[in-house]
Structures are given as C-alpha cells and as structure tokens.
Amino acid sequence: MSLPEGWEMVVGLEVHTELLTRTKLFCGCANAFGAEPNTQTCPVCLGLPGSLxxxxxxxxxxxxxxxxxxxATVSPSTFHRKNYFYPDMPKDFQISQYDRPINAGGYLDLPDGSRVGIERAHLEEDTGKSTHLGGSGRIHGAERSLVDYNRSGVPLVEIVSAPDIRSAAQARAYAAELRGILIATGASDGRMEEGSMRIDANVSVHRVGEPFGTRCEMKNLNSLRSLQRAIDYEAERQYALVASGGVVRQETRHWDEDRGVTSTMRSKEEADDYRYFQExxxxxxAPEASWVEAVRAGLGPMPAERRARLAALLAEPTEAQLDAVGTVVDLGVDGFVEAAVAAGVEADRAIARAANELAGDPEERPGLTGESFAATLRLEQTGDLSATQAKTVLSTIALSGGDPATVARELGFERMAADELEGLLERLIAEHPDEWRRYDEGDDKLAQFFTGQVMRATRGQADGKVVLDLLRARRG
Amino acid sequence: MARLSRDEVAKVARLARIELDEVELERFTDQLAQVLEHAADLEALDLAGVAPTAHPHGLVNVVRDDEVRASLDRAEVLAQAPDVAEDRFAVPRIIGEAP
Structure with missing residues (x-):
C-alpha cells in the first residue's frame, strides 16, 4: 500500500524487551517464563507495605x-514512579525512568542503508499478566479479570526510536534488526510469541513539507507481520480521515490481527496523567567509566558486522545469497558456516545449507556440531552424497549425533556409479518414449519427470545434478 | 503562583482513587496549597551555585547480585487476595488494557 504522491507516514517504535536475568529487577524472585501462576512473588513485587x-x-x-x-551514551540516571491505577501493578505504580534514562541518543543502521535514531533506552519493571473472563468465559456468569504476578517486576528495557521511519517495511526492518541486536547482546531471547519482545508503533501521516500530523499509538502487535500490516492499515485510515476533512485524534488503538483493523482503545488525554515523581x-x-567500558568490552560482534563477514566469503554474492547470509545471522548459526568453510566447504554451499537446514530450535539438534556439519557438507561437495542425502544425514545427526560418513553408510547411502545411472536412464527413456521426445524437442519441464523417475528407482540415492547432466548430454 | 483549586484536588483524588466528601475536599485543598506554597518559597531561593541533589544520602549504584532467592509460598500469597480463581488474583473485570 502506499499513500498518494506528496503524502508520507511518520513512524516511531517503542520496543519493550524483557532482560535475560535470573531474577527480577528489584527483588530476588526468579525471572522465568512459564512457571505456575503466582509462584514467583515476594513482598517487593507484590507491593506489600514496608518492602524496599x-x-x-x-x-x-x-x-x-x-x-x-x-x-547511545550511558549517563547518570534516576528512577521514577509512574502512577496509575490498574490491578496488573499491585503497587499502583510502575518503577521506570523518566527524564534521566540510563541510555540516551543513539542510532540503528538498517541493512538497506537507512539510519533510525534512538532517543532513549531505559530500564523499567514489567507488570503482572492479566487474563480477562467475560460472562461467557470460563467462569460462568462472572465478569472478572485474573492476575498472575510472576511477571510483575521482571526487568525490561524500553527502546524508543526517533520518528525517523517512513514506511511499514522500514518499521519491520528496524524491528528485525533490533531483535538481532538484542539477541547478540545476550539481553533478550527476542521471542515475540512469548512476549519477551513487544512493540508499540506511533503512526501519523502528513503532507511532505508540512508539520507532522497527530499520531496514534498501535498496541497488540505480536509479530513482525502484524507490525507491518497494522502500520499500513493505520496510515491509510488516517489519510482517508484527513482527506475527507476529518481530524485525527490522539489515542491508543488496538490492532486486531484476525480482522486486519485497528480500533480505539482509549483516548490519550483521559488516561495519561501518571504524576511521575522520583522513586x-x-x-x-551512575555507572563509572570503568564499568561501562567493561560492558562494552564484553560485547560480541553485532549482526551487521557478522553479515559482512559472511558475505566476504562469497565472491560476487547474489541477492538470494545475501538473503541466506541474513538468515544465517538471524538464526545465529554463523559458527557452523565458519567451521564448514574452514574445513574446505564452498562458502555458498555452507551458507545455503545452514540457512535451510539449521532453521529450527538449537535445542532440537543436540547432536550436530560445527565439525559434523562441515564433514557432511564435504561428502556432498565430493559427490559422495546427493543433496537430498546430505540433508537426511544432517537431520539424523541432529537428533542422535555421530560421524557423517558412518551415518550415511548406516542409512544405506552409497554413491551410485555413473555407469549404473546411465543404464537406468537408458531403460527409463525406452519406457517413456513420448516424454523423452518432448524433452528432446526442448521441453525442459520433462527433465523433472525423468529426475523423479530416477529418484524413485534409486530411492533418492542418485545425485539430481548428475542426472540432469546426463539428460542434457543425451539430448540431440 | 495561582492558588490550588478544588477542581485540581478533586482530580488528583480521582486519579489516586481516593473518595473525598465536600468537607474533606475543602480541608485537603487548603493543606495541599500550603505544601505547594512552601515549595514555591524554596523555588524563590537563588541556587545558582548549588549542584542538583537527587537523594539526601549521596549514595549511587546500590545494586545486588543477580541471585535467586526463595519466593513466598503461593497459598500464603493468595490468602491475601480479595478473591482467587485458577491460582490467580481475581479482581473486578478490567476495562481496556494497561497504560
């Protein structure tokens, strides 16, 4: 979607990320997702009187x-109480940072070369988790909300971007890149589906050259896809409103993923009176320079640097190869690629296999090491395994470990001699004269038919590429 | 500084979910106004040469190690709740989402 010529959207994102600490921000209760409700609470995170x-x-x-x-610059900072009356915060205030955040003024460079400013990244505590039960809900007749305080007090960092984003796709790219950075710092697992990374989007539209329009804040953006869809929808809604002589009202809007629309949640002027005061x-x-520098020294390479490092392994990377590089870095499997390349595997093969075959949860491939990944790809490269066989070996080792050559033998994967394959092909051509004639006359689609027949006859052990070469060689 | 109005006090009370009757509203408007007038007196001082103070102790960076300590027993916690359902605090239905 796009706005008419001369109009543009202005987007700023607020990203909340839960931190991967063992304990909560202000007490020693465990910070762990998925525990039984209300088993990780104490007087501090329950807001009991006298707790500190x-x-x-x-x-x-x-x-x-x-x-x-x-x-960003790490600066001396203070904590404030953000007061509001809502049962997910038993204290009736959230401890956050207000006018003096720990980090201020930074930027994030996106893969497309654009730069988005970072206004601040401050510390605050998460709220409890509430579940709403309606009259038709699980509790018959009762209109109630249920609160679990396990999440109350979990450490968060809120990262506020400058209003530098001009399209939904750019917003998505920013969120994806930020997610990669949060994971690379070890601060977050980046799991949007578990709520450990949450995004609110401020959207406005205006005619280029005129002041920014009134913004609305989108909530309930639970995936990168939702983020992109909601922003496009909202910009279009605001444009239609303004174009028809209406006025955008500053408010918070809820994104409904199923219906693909946003709707008013509450008007800003009523709710936002938080009476901040210093905690x-x-x-x-006020972290001293030595503490800041120790943290800086502990930072590993960020995604952009890692992508550049992998891309440098490719001679003249194509768009598709660069996409695969991006996937490898997103998955955090750079190490596998580097191990394979060090073992003599061609970089594009290593990157493609890592991007496609290592996409799952690392915990689901306990048996796979950089070494066995590399050895499997070596067998594929030398032609001892076909691409299909190599993938099967990888998935087998992923579960139960082992040496690739041994595993391949146990799976019955043996290299098929070229003359054996020739004989088989000859027989198949004789059995399917019509298909062969069409292929011979230039219909390349039939190559797939013959490859399929060969694969069926050899139970997938033939090398598809070799079969194609043989077919081509036989063409008149 | 304009004197604090009854409306402002009523608003602050509403935000804090404190119910005030007419007499209380009158009394607290007066008391709060005195507090603010005292603050205004302080603001009148010339503090050009005084560094801002965030806390009377002058301490910074009071932190603890990230080590788990035992949480409270759930039964004990839920015993404090006005009402309980599904091991959670049950409260009157919340309209809308948290700010």
Whole structure:
C-alpha cells in the first residue's frame, strides 16, 4: 500500500524487551517464563507495605549493553514512579525512568542503508499478566479479570526510536534488526510469541513539507507481520480521515490481527496523567567509566558486522545469497558456516545449507556440531552424497549425533556409479518414449519427470545434478 | 503562583482513587496549597551555585547480585487476595488494557 504522491507516514517504535536475568529487577524472585501462576512473588513485587526495592546489577549491565550496541551514551540516571491505577501493578505504580534514562541518543543502521535514531533506552519493571473472563468465559456468569504476578517486576528495557521511519517495511526492518541486536547482546531471547519482545508503533501521516500530523499509538502487535500490516492499515485510515476533512485524534488503538483493523482503545488525554515523581526508595544510578567500558568490552560482534563477514566469503554474492547470509545471522548459526568453510566447504554451499537446514530450535539438534556439519557438507561437495542425502544425514545427526560418513553408510547411502545411472536412464527413456521426445524437442519441464523417475528407482540415492547432466548430454 | 483549586484536588483524588466528601475536599485543598506554597518559597531561593541533589544520602549504584532467592509460598500469597480463581488474583473485570 502506499499513500498518494506528496503524502508520507511518520513512524516511531517503542520496543519493550524483557532482560535475560535470573531474577527480577528489584527483588530476588526468579525471572522465568512459564512457571505456575503466582509462584514467583515476594513482598517487593507484590507491593506489600514496608518492602524496599534493590536494583539488579545484571539488569543494569544488560541495559548498558543494549545502549552501547545502539551507539547511545550511558549517563547518570534516576528512577521514577509512574502512577496509575490498574490491578496488573499491585503497587499502583510502575518503577521506570523518566527524564534521566540510563541510555540516551543513539542510532540503528538498517541493512538497506537507512539510519533510525534512538532517543532513549531505559530500564523499567514489567507488570503482572492479566487474563480477562467475560460472562461467557470460563467462569460462568462472572465478569472478572485474573492476575498472575510472576511477571510483575521482571526487568525490561524500553527502546524508543526517533520518528525517523517512513514506511511499514522500514518499521519491520528496524524491528528485525533490533531483535538481532538484542539477541547478540545476550539481553533478550527476542521471542515475540512469548512476549519477551513487544512493540508499540506511533503512526501519523502528513503532507511532505508540512508539520507532522497527530499520531496514534498501535498496541497488540505480536509479530513482525502484524507490525507491518497494522502500520499500513493505520496510515491509510488516517489519510482517508484527513482527506475527507476529518481530524485525527490522539489515542491508543488496538490492532486486531484476525480482522486486519485497528480500533480505539482509549483516548490519550483521559488516561495519561501518571504524576511521575522520583522513586524515593532508590538512589541514582551512575555507572563509572570503568564499568561501562567493561560492558562494552564484553560485547560480541553485532549482526551487521557478522553479515559482512559472511558475505566476504562469497565472491560476487547474489541477492538470494545475501538473503541466506541474513538468515544465517538471524538464526545465529554463523559458527557452523565458519567451521564448514574452514574445513574446505564452498562458502555458498555452507551458507545455503545452514540457512535451510539449521532453521529450527538449537535445542532440537543436540547432536550436530560445527565439525559434523562441515564433514557432511564435504561428502556432498565430493559427490559422495546427493543433496537430498546430505540433508537426511544432517537431520539424523541432529537428533542422535555421530560421524557423517558412518551415518550415511548406516542409512544405506552409497554413491551410485555413473555407469549404473546411465543404464537406468537408458531403460527409463525406452519406457517413456513420448516424454523423452518432448524433452528432446526442448521441453525442459520433462527433465523433472525423468529426475523423479530416477529418484524413485534409486530411492533418492542418485545425485539430481548428475542426472540432469546426463539428460542434457543425451539430448540431440 | 495561582492558588490550588478544588477542581485540581478533586482530580488528583480521582486519579489516586481516593473518595473525598465536600468537607474533606475543602480541608485537603487548603493543606495541599500550603505544601505547594512552601515549595514555591524554596523555588524563590537563588541556587545558582548549588549542584542538583537527587537523594539526601549521596549514595549511587546500590545494586545486588543477580541471585535467586526463595519466593513466598503461593497459598500464603493468595490468602491475601480479595478473591482467587485458577491460582490467580481475581479482581473486578478490567476495562481496556494497561497504560
């Protein structure tokens, strides 16, 4: 979708990420997803009178790591109480950072070369999780909400971008790149489906050259796809409203993924009176230079650098190869590619196999090492295994480990002699004269037919590429 | 500084979910106004040479190690809830989402 000539959308994103700490931000309760409800609470995260928060050192370090990875400045900061009345916060306030955030002023460069400013990345605590039960809900007749405080007090960093984004696709690219960075810093697992990374989008439209329009904030964007769809929908809605003489009202809107629309959740002017004031139970946070530098020194390479490193292994990378490089980095399987290349595997093969075959959860391939990945690809490269066989060997080793050559033998994968294949092909051509005639006359689609026949006859052991070569050689 | 109005006090009370009757509203408007007037007195001081103070202790970076400590027993926690369902705190239905 696009707005008419002369109009543009302006988007800023607020990304909340839960930090991979062992404990919550201000107490020693475990920070772990998926526990039984209300088993990870204490007087601090339940907001009981007299309890006092104490800041988690690791959370501070992860927040600094995020800031540094985003080229922000780590500055002395304070904590504030953001007051609001809502049962997901038992204290009736959330401890957050207000006018003095820990990280301010940074940027994120996207793969397309555009740069998005980062206004701030501050520390705050997460809220409890509420489930709403309607009259027709699980509890008969009752209109109630149920709250689980396990998440109450889990450390968050909120990363606020500048309103530098001009399309839904760019917003998505920003969120994807940021996610990669959060994972690379070790701060987050980036799992949007579990809510450990959550995105709100501020969207407005205006005529180019005129001041920005009034913005609306989108919530409930639970995937990168939702983010992109919601922004496009919302920009279009606002444009239609303005074009027909209407006025955009500043409000929070809820994205409905099934219906593909946003709708009013609440009007801003009514709700946003948080009466921020400094949290009197916490002192200033002012990391000394040596602490900041220690965190900086601990940062590994970020996705952009890793992509460049892998792309440099390819002579003249095609678009598709660069996509595969991006996938490898997103999956965090650079190490497999590097091990394979070090073992003499061609880089494009290593990258393609890593992108396609290592897409699953790393925990689901406990048996696969860089070494066995490399050895399998070597067998494919020398022609001892066909591409299909190599994939089967990889998935077998992934589960139960083992040496690729041995596993291949156990699977009955033996290299088929070229003359054996020739004989088989001759027989198949004799059995299918019409198909052969059409192929011979130039219908390339029939190559697939013959390859399929060969694969069936050899139970997938033939090398598809070799079969194609043989077919071509036989053409008149 | 304009004196604090009753409407402003009523608004603050509403935000904090505190119910005030007419007499209380009158009394707290007066008391809160005195607090604000005291703050205004302080603002009148010339503090050009004084560094901002965030906390009277002057301490910074008070942190603890990221080590798990035992949480409370759930039965004990839920005993404090006004109502319980499915091992969760049951509250009157919430309209809309959190800010």
């Amino acid at each position: 928060p104490v800041l988690n050192r690791r959370a501070v370090e992860l927040a600094m790591a995020i800031g540094l990875a985003l080229h 009197p139970d916490l002192v200033d946070l």
